[in-house]
Amino acid sequence: MIRAGGREGGSRPAAGRAGPSRAAMKKPDGKVVLLGDMNVGKTSLLHRYMERRFQETVSTVGGAFYLKQWGPYNISIWDTAGREQFHGLGSMYCRGAAAVILTYDVNSLQSLTELEERFLALTDSASADCIFAIVGNKSVASCSSKVRKQVRAEDKMCFETSAKTGYKVDYLFETVFEMVVPIIVRQKAEGPPQTVDITDYKPAKRTKSGCCA
Amino acid sequence: MSVKAFKLVSAVEREMLMGDKNYINIECIECCGKNLYIGTNDCFIYHFLLDEKISTAGKITFAATKQLHKYLGLKKPVSELKAASALTRLLVLCDNTITLVNMMNLEPVPTGARIKGAVTFALNENPVSGDPFCVEVCIISVKRRTIQMFMVFEDRVQIVKEVFTPEQPCAVAVDGYYLCLALTTQYIILNYNTGASQDLFPYCSDEKRPIVKRIGRQEFLLAGPGGLGMFATVDGISQRAPVHWSENVIGAALCFPYVVALDDEFITVHSMLDQQQKQTLPFKEGHILQDFEGKVIVATNKGVYILVPLPLEKQIQDLLASHRVEEALVLAKGARRNIPKEKFQVMYKRILQQAGFIQFAQLQFLEAKELFRSGQLDVRELISLYPFLLPTSSSFIRSHPPLHEYADLNQLTQGDQEKMTKCKRFLMSYLNEVRSTEVANGYKEDIDTALLKLYAEANHESLLDLLVSENFCLLTDSAAWLEKHKKYFALGLLYHYNGQDAAALQLWVKIVDGDIQDSTRSDLYEYIVDFLTFCPDQDLVWKYSEWVLEKNEQVGIQIFTKRPLEEQEKTNFKPDDIVSCLNKYPKARVKYLEHLVLERKIEKEKYHTHLAVLYLEAILQLKSVTTDNCTETTELLFKLRSLLQKSDLYRIHFILDKIQGTDLHMESAILYGKLEEHEKALHILVHKLKDFHAAEEYCMWNSENRDVQYRRRLFHMLLSVYLNPGTSDCALVMAAVDLLNNHAAEFDAALVLEVVPDSWSVQLLSPFLAGAVRQSIHTKRMTQTALGLAQAENLIYRHEKVKQKGTPILLSDKKVCQVCQNPFCEPVFVRYPNGGVVHTHCAANRHLNSNTTHHSSSSSNKT
Numbered sequence A: 001m002i003r004a005g006g007r008e009g010g011s012r013p014a015a016g017r018a019g020p021s022r023a024a025m026k027k028p029d030g031k032v033v034l035l036g037d038m039n040v041g042k043t044s045l046l047h048r049y050m051e052r053r054f055q056e057t058v059s060t061v062g063g064a065f066y067l068k069q070w071g072p073y074n075i076s077i078w079d080t081a082g083r084e085q086f087h088g089l090g091s092m093y094c095r096g097a098a099a100v101i102l103t104y105d106v107n108s109l110q111s112l113t114e115l116e117e118r119f120l121a122l123t124d125s126a127s128a129d130c131i132f133a134i135v136g137n138k139s140v141a142s143c144s145s146k147v148r149k150q151v152r153a154e155d156k157m158c159f160e161t162s163a164k165t166g167y168k169v170d171y172l173f174e175t176v177f178e179m180v181v182p183i184i185v186r187q188k189a190e191g192p193p194q195t196v197d198i199t200d201y202k203p204a205k206r207t208k209s210g211c212c213a
Numbered sequence B: 001m002s003v004k005a006f007k008l009v010s011a012v013e014r015e016m017l018m019g020d021k022n023y024i025n026i027e028c029i030e031c032c033g034k035n036l037y038i039g040t041n042d043c044f045i046y047h048f049l050l051d052e053k054i055s056t057a058g059k060i061t062f063a064a065t066k067q068l069h070k071y072l073g074l075k076k077p078v079s080e081l082k083a084a085s086a087l088t089r090l091l092v093l094c095d096n097t098i099t100l101v102n103m104m105n106l107e108p109v110p111t112g113a114r115i116k117g118a119v120t121f122a123l124n125e126n127p128v129s130g131d132p133f134c135v136e137v138c139i140i141s142v143k144r145r146t147i148q149m150f151m152v153f154e155d156r157v158q159i160v161k162e163v164f165t166p167e168q169p170c171a172v173a174v175d176g177y178y179l180c181l182a183l184t185t186q187y188i189i190l191n192y193n194t195g196a197s198q199d200l201f202p203y204c205s206d207e208k209r210p211i212v213k214r215i216g217r218q219e220f221l222l223a224g225p226g227g228l229g230m231f232a233t234v235d236g237i238s239q240r241a242p243v244h245w246s247e248n249v250i251g252a253a254l255c256f257p258y259v260v261a262l263d264d265e266f267i268t269v270h271s272m273l274d275q276q277q278k279q280t281l282p283f284k285e286g287h288i289l290q291d292f293e294g295k296v297i298v299a300t301n302k303g304v305y306i307l308v309p310l311p312l313e314k315q316i317q318d319l320l321a322s323h324r325v326e327e328a329l330v331l332a333k334g335a336r337r338n339i340p341k342e343k344f345q346v347m348y349k350r351i352l353q354q355a356g357f358i359q360f361a362q363l364q365f366l367e368a369k370e371l372f373r374s375g376q377l378d379v380r381e382l383i384s385l386y387p388f389l390l391p392t393s394s395s396f397i398r399s400h401p402p403l404h405e406y407a408d409l410n411q412l413t414q415g416d417q418e419k420m421t422k423c424k425r426f427l428m429s430y431l432n433e434v435r436s437t438e439v440a441n442g443y444k445e446d447i448d449t450a451l452l453k454l455y456a457e458a459n460h461e462s463l464l465d466l467l468v469s470e471n472f473c474l475l476t477d478s479a480a481w482l483e484k485h486k487k488y489f490a491l492g493l494l495y496h497y498n499g500q501d502a503a504a505l506q507l508w509v510k511i512v513d514g515d516i517q518d519s520t521r522s523d524l525y526e527y528i529v530d531f532l533t534f535c536p537d538q539d540l541v542w543k544y545s546e547w548v549l550e551k552n553e554q555v556g557i558q559i560f561t562k563r564p565l566e567e568q569e570k571t572n573f574k575p576d577d578i579v580s581c582l583n584k585y586p587k588a589r590v591k592y593l594e595h596l597v598l599e600r601k602i603e604k605e606k607y608h609t610h611l612a613v614l615y616l617e618a619i620l621q622l623k624s625v626t627t628d629n630c631t632e633t634t635e636l637l638f639k640l641r642s643l644l645q646k647s648d649l650y651r652i653h654f655i656l657d658k659i660q661g662t663d664l665h666m667e668s669a670i671l672y673g674k675l676e677e678h679e680k681a682l683h684i685l686v687h688k689l690k691d692f693h694a695a696e697e698y699c700m701w702n703s704e705n706r707d708v709q710y711r712r713r714l715f716h717m718l719l720s721v722y723l724n725p726g727t728s729d730c731a732l733v734m735a736a737v738d739l740l741n742n743h744a745a746e747f748d749a750a751l752v753l754e755v756v757p758d759s760w761s762v763q764l765l766s767p768f769l770a771g772a773v774r775q776s777i778h779t780k781r782m783t784q785t786a787l788g789l790a791q792a793e794n795l796i797y798r799h800e801k802v803k804q805k806g807t808p809i810l811l812s813d814k815k816v817c818q819v820c821q822n823p824f825c826e827p828v829f830v831r832y833p834n835g836g837v838v839h840t841h842c843a844a845n846r847h848l849n850s851n852t853t854h855h856s857s858s859s860s861n862k863t
């Protein structure tokens, strides 16, 4: 069988995932996006949280999402591809996101630097009151890496996790969901923000090109 | 493994189109209903009618019949064709000009209406104008970075809007006011009404051909980086995960739930539901792939083919057949909106059930259970897998076509005992869960019988719970099974549940007697006793009473003594019958009489006497064998005394006769006491038993509830027994002194002083004397107090009386009655406590009237 985009190593389909929950057919109420360089363990984290397992993955192609029922809400969690090739898609995935989980690998300073240099800009399209979480994955709870010390103590939304052992993975997602709920509530009250977004988004462009034409 | 979702069928063969003219190539196609239009590189349009044929074997083929072909008169290829069926117009793009031709005869409209300067164009499938006789067309203009919107009518066109783009557009799709554009370096969404634009993602259109395809309301499918098929809404959001097609994709089409993609070598099929690639069809030299109203058409330069979707049900069945449950369910659920609701539900339920059996066969019981539940499986389908579980009388037949491929559990587990046990354990828990839900409606018998069989076989403790609570186990089937598994106790319960107590008892008795073996209950005898105690069938109780008593009189008698009281009173369990039946069982008889006399307090002389006699006989019997008092004797003595003391019903003389000549002095004393022959009694106590304490006690309890005189009489009697001149026993004298000193209040001191010997010193009797004096003074003072109180009370009454008489009331003929307002002509009148004076007859009337009203203060004073 040829593997399709967004799905990897035996992991089960996420979107419209089979099973009894009718939630899978419903539209999500809010969106959480995982961003970060390739190989930092985004897919593994999500897989650990949703399927309670850790297994070998292949580098994500494009993106994929899971639906998570959180209280009365359906939250879609998007796993994005860290590969340079798919970088351009990030901004679209982040559009309207209620939370962005910026992930790096605690063993790679480069992956942390990348977050600021490459990924932070993608989140401009996220919801205005978007929540950010910084996650250092592949943590070995006992050893202390340099990278960790730099991120330490910045604020509460910094996590160190291990998709391999499951260390703090639930804690991460649950903390994020807890904080996302008020945003969902607000978004619901205001109506779909995206439809509003587009009308007042970059109106300048047209005028500019209008002059030049 | 993959799904077979589509079949490739040829529609227009090469010969039909071009014969041997090899230079002719297909440039574009359009399909509208049965009409198929083909545009060629030599400026021809061909019109075919496509007929779908289904062979008896269900094979679908297409036959294309050529209608017309038309040369457009230019040396340019026909690059695009779009039908506007509402206008019966075909829009033809050739040489950068869109012309309108009649769909039927391919003649240009007489007005010659056309749109000039179009590189490519798209129809708005979600039009904004609302005019059914108008199509909205969007063109990429030959002018740089320009998009134009047109309204196209039957024979005229009208420009609506022109918008400019930041970069050169190269592909476009429209939905409402939204344009989805592939620009040179990126895709954007552009609202041509407001001018607002939204970046989607970068894409280098120069390097790779972009694809922009509207796939439904406000959603587009785009060719993305790395061979991705990206979904984007007009809001610039991706709501579906991308599909992964190949890097050099040429075209894409949608046939729910699949995205079909074309590249140089293959047609690939991707599910939008789980993003997996489901099918790959080799297809060389393809260059067009499009869907037209659900029909997916693919073309090479020379021929046209149709991708015929296989019925979803078939696809799902294929998936199930290869045990790909999850995919099958995703597909089935995804098909919901394509299938009529009723049909879908039937189909979907069946799929859930099939999926359930697949999971079951893999021992994925949790998943299986959930699927069975949501698929509303007829539980008997599952039960029928297990040999011999369904009752022989069950009318169940497995559904057809079958839900699974297994004959039975043996085949499924291939004889693996461990698996078998697991399956059985699952069924147990499953049946137990569903038996009380609506799933069980209609076949509760089958379920409960199966459950009973499973429990019995597995030696499961819940077997008994099942049988003692409400259940629908079928008797014959279950009985045979329980017998086979030697569950005799349970079998008894089954009989009992079915109202066959006799059969139940017969079995249980056999177990206790050791005729058959079943160790379920070690206390089965007690169980039977209990059972009989509450057994409403008297004949049965009588029948087994002997057996029960034979085993254990003390316990067995409960069948009579512990019966619910009201039942004892109502039914034919006559105490007399029971007592006579118990003749053989003395211990039981005593227990029963105790029950009658002490518990139920039946006031019948014969039971009381009988019980007393039985106690007595037992005591004498015991005494005859041993001399020293064992605990049993003590106990019996205690009971006898208590009975003799408390009961007034037994025949005293009869008992007394029996006691005569024995050493039961205390008892005869009690009996004499009952006969009021206190002197005799006290004599026995004092002289025979020399038990002074008992003598005093005797005086106490015999005078209980009697007046003071009676008590005094007894105490004086005792005193005289002590002081009987015939004896000069020192002990008796001491007893007399003690009696006096300790019970001074029980004596009349004056009388005592007369009888005590003169030789006694005052000191000896000083406690008595002091007590007597104190008592006498106390009595005097009490009397004085009572007198004082009585006088005071008398005074109060006198005061009341005087007050009532009060001031005189003067009655003259000038006074009028307060009721009738007439004067008094007679001296009698009625005066109310409030001073009102009325005629007696008025008072009587008023009294009558106001009896029911609140004026109840009619206590009248007549003077």
Ligand SMILES: Nc1nc2c(ncn2[C@@H]2O[C@H](COP(=O)(O)OP(=O)(O)OP(=O)(O)O)[C@@H](O)[C@H]2O)c(=O)[nH]1
Residues within 6 Å of the ligand: A036, A037, A038, A039, A040, A041, A042, A043, A044, A045, A055, A056, A057, A058, A059, A060, A061, A080, A081, A082, A083, A137, A138, A139, A161, A162, A163, A164, A165
């Ligand atoms: N030791 C360790 N390895 C991990 C952990 N998480 C992920 N990995 C490994 O890191 C590699 C990459 O993990 P992925 O989850 O595929 O990474 P990703 O961020 O999804 O990568 P892209 O999809 O390419 O963006 C895999 O080999 C994982 O097994 C972790 O917590 N500890």
Ligand SMILES: [Mg+2]
Residues within 6 Å of the ligand: A042, A043, A044, A057, A058, A059, A060, A079, A080, A081, A082
């Ligand atoms: Mg990944």
